[in-house]
Amino acid sequence: MTEAVxxxxxxxxxxxxKAGVVKSVDDVSFEVGRGKIMGLVGESGSGKSVxxxxxxxxxxxxxxxxxxxxxxxxxxxxxxxxEEMRKIRGRRIAMIFQDPMMTLNPVLRIDTQMIExxxxxxxxxxxxxxxxxxxxxxxxxxxxxxxxxxxYPHQFSGGMRQxxxxxxxxxxxxxxxxxxxxTTALDVTIQAQILYQMQKLVAEQHMGLIxxxxxxxxxxxxxxxxxxxxxxxxxxxxxxxxxxxxxxxPYTKGLIGSVPSRNPRGQPLTQIPGMAPTPIDLPAGCxxxxxxxxxxxxxxxxxxxxxxxPGRFARCFHPHLEDAA
Amino acid sequence: xxxxxxRRLMQSLVLLCVMTIIxxxxxxxxxxxxxxxxxxxATQAEYDRAVxxxxxxxxxxxxxxxxxxxxxxxxxxxxxxxxxPALTLVFSRLPATLELAFAAMLxxxxxxxxxxxxxxxxxxxxxxxxxxxxxxxxxSLPNFWQGLMLIMVFSVFxxxxxxxxxxxxxxxxxxxxxxxTAEGWQHLxxxxxxxxLFKMSLVIxxxxxxxxxxxxxxxxxxxxxxxxxxxxxxxVHVFKNILIPLVTVIGLELGSVIAFAVVTETIFAWPGIGxxxxxxxxxxxxxxxxxxxxxxxxxxxxINLIVDILYSVLDPRVRLADxxx
Amino acid sequence: MSxxxxxxxxxxxxxxxxxxxxxxxxxxxxxxxKLAVVGLVGLVLIILAALFAxxxxxxxxxxxxxxxxxxxxxxxxxxxxxxxxxVLGTDGQGRDMLSGILYGLRISLIVGVLSGFFALLIGTxxxxxAAYFGGRxxxxxxxxxxxxxxxxxxxxxLILLAILGRGVDKVILxxxxxxxxxxxxxxxxxxxxxxxxxxxESARSLALxxxxxxxxxxxxxxxxxxxxxxTVQVANAIALEATLSFLxxxxxxxxxxLGLLISNGFNYLLSGRYWISFFPGLALLxxxxxxxxxxxxxxxILNPRLQR
Numbered sequence: 001m002t003e004a005v006x007x008x009x010x011x012x013x014x015x016x017x018k019a020g021v022v023k024s025v026d027d028v029s030f031e032v033g034r035g036k037i038m039g040l041v042g043e044s045g046s047g048k049s050v051x052x053x054x055x056x057x058x059x060x061x062x063x064x065x066x067x068x069x070x071x072x073x074x075x076x077x078x079x080x081x082x083e084e085m086r087k088i089r090g091r092r093i094a095m096i097f098q099d100p101m102m103t104l105n106p107v108l109r110i111d112t113q114m115i116e117x118x119x120x121x122x123x124x125x126x127x128x129x130x131x132x133x134x135x136x137x138x139x140x141x142x143x144x145x146x147x148x149x150x151x152y153p154h155q156f157s158g159g160m161r162q163x164x165x166x167x168x169x170x171x172x173x174x175x176x177x178x179x180x181x182x183t184t185a186l187d188v189t190i191q192a193q194i195l196y197q198m199q200k201l202v203a204e205q206h207m208g209l210i211x212x213x214x215x216x217x218x219x220x221x222x223x224x225x226x227x228x229x230x231x232x233x234x235x236x237x238x239x240x241x242x243x244x245x246x247x248x249x250p251y252t253k254g255l256i257g258s259v260p261s262r263n264p265r266g267q268p269l270t271q272i273p274g275m276a277p278t279p280i281d282l283p284a285g286c287x288x289x290x291x292x293x294x295x296x297x298x299x300x301x302x303x304x305x306x307x308x309x310p311g312r313f314a315r316c317f318h319p320h321l322e323d324a325a
Numbered sequence: 326x327x328x329x330x331x332r333r334l335m336q337s338l339v340l341l342c343v344m345t346i347i348x349x350x351x352x353x354x355x356x357x358x359x360x361x362x363x364x365x366x367a368t369q370a371e372y373d374r375a376v377x378x379x380x381x382x383x384x385x386x387x388x389x390x391x392x393x394x395x396x397x398x399x400x401x402x403x404x405x406x407x408x409x410p411a412l413t414l415v416f417s418r419l420p421a422t423l424e425l426a427f428a429a430m431l432x433x434x435x436x437x438x439x440x441x442x443x444x445x446x447x448x449x450x451x452x453x454x455x456x457x458x459x460x461x462x463x464x465s466l467p468n469f470w471q472g473l474m475l476i477m478v479f480s481v482f483x484x485x486x487x488x489x490x491x492x493x494x495x496x497x498x499x500x501x502x503x504x505x506t507a508e509g510w511q512h513l514x515x516x517x518x519x520x521x522l523f524k525m526s527l528v529i530x531x532x533x534x535x536x537x538x539x540x541x542x543x544x545x546x547x548x549x550x551x552x553x554x555x556x557x558x559x560x561v562h563v564f565k566n567i568l569i570p571l572v573t574v575i576g577l578e579l580g581s582v583i584a585f586a587v588v589t590e591t592i593f594a595w596p597g598i599g600x601x602x603x604x605x606x607x608x609x610x611x612x613x614x615x616x617x618x619x620x621x622x623x624x625x626x627x628i629n630l631i632v633d634i635l636y637s638v639l640d641p642r643v644r645l646a647d648x649x650x
Numbered sequence: 651m652s653x654x655x656x657x658x659x660x661x662x663x664x665x666x667x668x669x670x671x672x673x674x675x676x677x678x679x680x681x682x683x684k685l686a687v688v689g690l691v692g693l694v695l696i697i698l699a700a701l702f703a704x705x706x707x708x709x710x711x712x713x714x715x716x717x718x719x720x721x722x723x724x725x726x727x728x729x730x731x732x733x734x735x736x737v738l739g740t741d742g743q744g745r746d747m748l749s750g751i752l753y754g755l756r757i758s759l760i761v762g763v764l765s766g767f768f769a770l771l772i773g774t775x776x777x778x779x780a781a782y783f784g785g786r787x788x789x790x791x792x793x794x795x796x797x798x799x800x801x802x803x804x805x806x807x808l809i810l811l812a813i814l815g816r817g818v819d820k821v822i823l824x825x826x827x828x829x830x831x832x833x834x835x836x837x838x839x840x841x842x843x844x845x846x847x848x849x850x851e852s853a854r855s856l857a858l859x860x861x862x863x864x865x866x867x868x869x870x871x872x873x874x875x876x877x878x879x880x881t882v883q884v885a886n887a888i889a890l891e892a893t894l895s896f897l898x899x900x901x902x903x904x905x906x907x908l909g910l911l912i913s914n915g916f917n918y919l920l921s922g923r924y925w926i927s928f929f930p931g932l933a934l935l936x937x938x939x940x941x942x943x944x945x946x947x948x949x950x951i952l953n954p955r956l957q958r
Contacts, residue, residue: 058546058549082555086552089550090550090553098543104547105562106544108565117553165547169551340797351813461943462939465935465939466935467893467938468893469892469912470896473931474931476919584802584805585802585804588804606812606899607899
């Protein structure tokens with residue numbers, strides 16, 4: 001792998017609520033290389049979004065990053081002063097949110113929202129910033145960008161809005177983009193367009209991209225590497241093709257088995273028994289233990305991340321190595 | 326836009342007609358004005374003549390038309406007490422009330438919005454909690470009693486400010502107001518504070534609630550993710566959104582401030598229309614009551630109209646909805 | 651779903667509380683706020699004090715044989731020559747302020763609660779009818795509501811009383827007229843949401859009678875907002891009645907509510923005899939604060955949007 005844009009080491013983000021401490025992100029490590037796409041997959045509540053917000057330094061009260069390091073080009077972002085972090089946010093690391101209907105401020109025109117972003121990071125006059133905004137809109141395939149700059153968000157369709165958001169995020173040439181389920185709220189055809197656009201931009205601009213999603217089928221054709229999260233931990237990490245063809249963690253296997261398109265017709269979909277645990281009282285040891293067919297007594301202790309096969313990491317005592325080897 | 330204003334104007338006109346009917350019916354219901362106008366020992370012939378002279382022998386709808394045509398000419402009869410045209414009387418007292426109402430509104434905005442912002446941004450801090458407790462207090466404090474207490478503390482015990490009356494007025498830019506003399510300010514301060522306290526609590530609560538709701542929205546988080554300074558996030562992204570409900574409520578409350586001036590003016594012997602109406606109710610000075618009602622209704626309709634227009638200017642979504650319809 | 655990261659938290663406490671009935675849950679939610687409990691306790695005490703005023707008051711302030719004009723305008727804590735101590739002083743006629751306040755509280759509460767109750771009855775019926783029947787009925791009722799609400803309560807009450815004259819019944823009537831629209835709007839809003847739900851459809855298809863559907867099915871589900879409005883409105887009604895009485899167009903002197911007591915004290919205020927209007931006002935303030943504290947918490951726990 002080429003030099004890493006981002007290296008997350010043992011990240012821990014906890015929420016201190018009245019009901020107790022919620023370990024939303026617990027000992028998570030991964031890295032993203034230049035021009036690479038890393039898929040972060042998990043169910044809602046697995047901590048994938050919180051991981052993204054932790055990198056951005058935007059964890060809301062009562063949450064806090066309590067441990068680990070977030071190395072961005074070798075510089076640790078954890079504990080950085082607010083003003084330093086603000087300069088990185090948006091400039092070096094951009095974020096795209098899930099619902100394009102909600103991410104743009106409804107009472108501000110598009111040009112206001114784009115120009116303010118550029119001007120927050122670079123000392124350029126309004127006209128230059130406007131030019132660049134227009135170019136950015138054109139780049140993501142928005143027709144007649146000059147007119148559209150003067151419009152309000154509600155005058156765009158969902159897909160167009162997400163393009164605006166992407167244009168906004170990319171207008172300042174970030175080195176890393178965190179996309180938090182950016183296509184979930186969109187129609188399938190538009191999803192495909194956005195995916196294509198993102199892939200193209202990553203390749204052109206040599207940036208790293210973290211694609212957070214609950215939908216394996218979306219990242220399968222997009223990412224270079226996958227991290228599968230369950231209950232605040234990364235349970236499996238590996239190159240996308242091999243991981244999907246032959247998952248080694250029982251949870252990943254269950255997840256892939258429940259995707260319709262990957263199963264032969266006529267065969268029943270497999271289902272993971274039980275419910276995802278509530279993050280407040282996780283079972284001791286491996287959190288997947290109560291739902292796992294392979295669980296044994298040893299699973300009552302926490303498994304460490306281990307490289308079971310070359311490039312294939314998993315937190316499991318009983319990995320599915322038989323198909324993968 | 327102009328279609329919208331035209332339609333609202335039409336609605337206002339209809340409302341005005343409805344209100345004149347109600348006022349007319351109300352006046353009619355108060356009792357037979359003849360009994361007050363002529364002496365009890367008048368003969369039947371004198372009585373009949375008076376009835377005819379006043380048009381009271383006409384059918385009700387004709388009486389209403391007569392009332393309406395006189396209203397259009399600005400003739401609402403003479404005050405029994407002051408022997409002056411009622412409408413002139415009301416208009417001569419109006420500036421004092423408007424001065425008081427605007428001063429009160431200004432106080433509640435200038436103090437209320439910053440306090441509300443603070444309480445919304447730091448809801449759990451001591452200051453935030455105190456501000457909220459204060460606003461509950463302000464809400465519960467009966468307006469008239471609070472006025473008495475202001476007099477008690479500042480006029481009787483501390484002897485800082487006069488207990489009542491309006492100070493001397495001066496003319497500035499064609500406006501005659503006590504705002505332009507130092508003594509006028511001294512007289513204005515207590516009544517304005519009395520009138521403002523309730524609205525101030527309202528503004529604080531609205532601002533706080535708006536800030537808290539808006540802060541949770543994705544677009545605020547996205548604005549932060551873009552790397553904007555917190556000042557810009559709060560004063561542009563959050564504030565512009567809460568401005569919409571705020572302007573609406575503040576505008577609509579202006580009418581209620583003018584209505585509540587009745588109490589304040591009575592306590593502080595402020596020579597406005599509020600004191601006039603109370604005095605007129607006591608002596609059943611019907612023409613003045615009617616004139617007051619008509620003026621107040623007109624003011625309310627105007628205020629509502631202005632607020633609606635402002636609202637559509639501030640919120641681009643409303644503008645669009647209007648263009649479509 | 652938004653990108654909010656608090657989402658795992660919201661789900662967390664739910665399973666533990668599954669078995670508890672909704673009323674119990676509401677009750678325990680209510681007691682979570684100390685301030686609300688203080689308000690509730692205060693309110694209960696105030697109601698008890700008003701109920702048992704004749705037993706608690708040192709004198710009957712309206713029995714002329716019990717008051718002495720010689721004792722007029724005494725400051726708090728003063729002693730009459732008969733040895734009686736006026737804890738809160740006396741008014742211009744030599745009445746014990748404490749007794750006057752207890753009796754006045756009674757009148758204020760009765761007027762507030764009665765008017766609130768009738769306004770609730772009328773307003774909710776109107777609101778539910780509007781939501782259930784729709785069409786012209788709805789348009790008519792809601793136009794009326796809009797018209798009513800576009801004018802401040804005090805103005806409407808002022809005009810009504812100017813027309814009707816003074817008297818307890820007239821004040822109550824004016825307060826009902828002023829308040830009903832709030833209930834109508836709230837209950838209609840809630841009923842419109844409920845109406846679309848399936849159980850109303852099924853009740854209709856069972857050919858249940860209209861009143862039965864409205865009162866047995868719609869009403870219970872519209873109660874939360876109505877209850878919240880009810881508490882706030884009773885406080886408002888008490889304050890408004892006091893204001894009107896203070897202005898001299900509310901209750902007659904034979905029914906001295908707190909507002910009238912304060913009004914009487916106004917004349918003595920400038921000479922520094924603060925207690926005659928201060929203490930009745932304090933009683934009024936405490937009553938309203940207590941109701942508002944309870945109302946605030948009720949609104950928080952009954953509002954599904956704010957449930958944390």
